[in-house]
Amino acid sequence: MNFHYSNNIRTIALATLVAGAMASCTPESSDKDLAPLPVASFTAEPLAGNANKIVVSSTTPGGFIFEYKDDNGNTSTRETDTLSYFEAGEYTIQFTVFTSGGYAKAVQKVTIAQTAKTQDILKGGDLGAGSEQHWTVLNTSGTQTDIRIENGAMHFNNTGNANSNGAIYQKVAVKQGKSYVFSGKVSGKGANNSWFEVYIDKAVPTQGSDYGGNKFVSLNTWAGCGKVPFSGDLAFIGCDGAGTGKKGVMSFSQSGDIYIVIKAGSSSGSLGDGGIVLDDIKFLEEI
Known part of the structure; x- marks a missing residue:
């Protein structure tokens, strides 16, 4: 059976809907x-x-929305929370609260008397002789970025107008409630159309597949860093990733194994003359 609707019926129905909507508003x-x-x-x-x-x-x-921010990279939207500080010094905490009457701000300064005690739980982070046994090179499919541990450093290279990708990783056990700090000295002569990324995630790397997940910090020429000669702690000079501006500090909601995955490559570009060099990698756990 076929049904046919006239334009008049459609017009009446539409008018009824509009009138109802106006009444409800x-x-x-x-x-x-x-x-x-x-x-x-x-x-x-x-x-x-x-x-x-x-x-x-x-x-x-009467507060119902809360925000804490400080000059150490800590942020929180909880009514009550705990902020971590590894280095001694004075820090400014900014607080914003919303109530039914609007919003207001307050500021306090806190002084941290001493640098936190930590231990490095990464193996082979000094990249000296024998350190390669603690790292696994990940083939991410396609043309592989050349990754080598030699001369006391980790080297990432490609040549010409390359389309390459590749990674290297290590599994680490973390604990809920502890604070951690990632750091690594990175240097290069300037790349183009390239990325140099550190992922910190519980997802297990799979040979032959690219790695995604939580990108903590990276150099990314499209985001504006890594294009000119650079040298420094990646946690500070990186301009992309969830950990940007947090000085390498993080925590975990659950205990268990996570993977520190370092990935580099180019899209019709280059990692630069001599590639990108990473040394003195650390993953500090608060004691």
């Missing part, structure tokens, strides 16, 4: 006034037993 009358503007306030106290962690907690009545 009519504001209700109310004598209620907006709440007064809030005065932002929060506490910032050292964690018991660990002076390198600061517990921040809102004391603003």
Whole structure:
């Protein structure tokens, strides 16, 4: 059986829908006034037993959205949270809170008396003789970036107008509630159309497949870094990834194995004359 609808029926139906929508959007009358503007306030106290962690907690009545930011790269949107500081120094914590009356900001300074005690849980990070046994080269399919550990460093190379990719990785066990810091000295003479990335993720690398997941920090010529000669700690000079600006600091919501995957390549480009060199890689765990 076929059904046919006239234009008149369609017009009536549309008018009915519009009228209903307008009726549903009519504001209700109310004598209620907006709440007064809030005065932002929060506490910032050292964690018991660990002076390198600061517990921040809102004391603003009626708050329902919270944001903490500091000049150490820490951020949080919880009402109460713990911020970690590895290096001694003075830090500024900025707090923003929203209530039914609007939003307000507050600022506090905290002083960290001493640098946190840590241990390096990465194996072969000094890249000296025998360190290659702790690292596995990952074939990501396609033309492979040349990756070698020699002369006390990790070398990533390709030639000409290359389309290459490749990675090297190591498995590490982490603990919930601990803070960790990644660092590595990276240098190069300037690349083009290229990437140099550090992934820190629980996904297991698979030979013959590219690696994705949580890109922590990277040099990326499209993002604006790595195009001119560079030398420094990748955690500080990298311009792309979730850990950008966080000075290499991270934590994990669960204990277990994670993989530190270092990936480099080019798309019709080059890693530069002599390639990219990485040395003195560390993955520090808070003691």
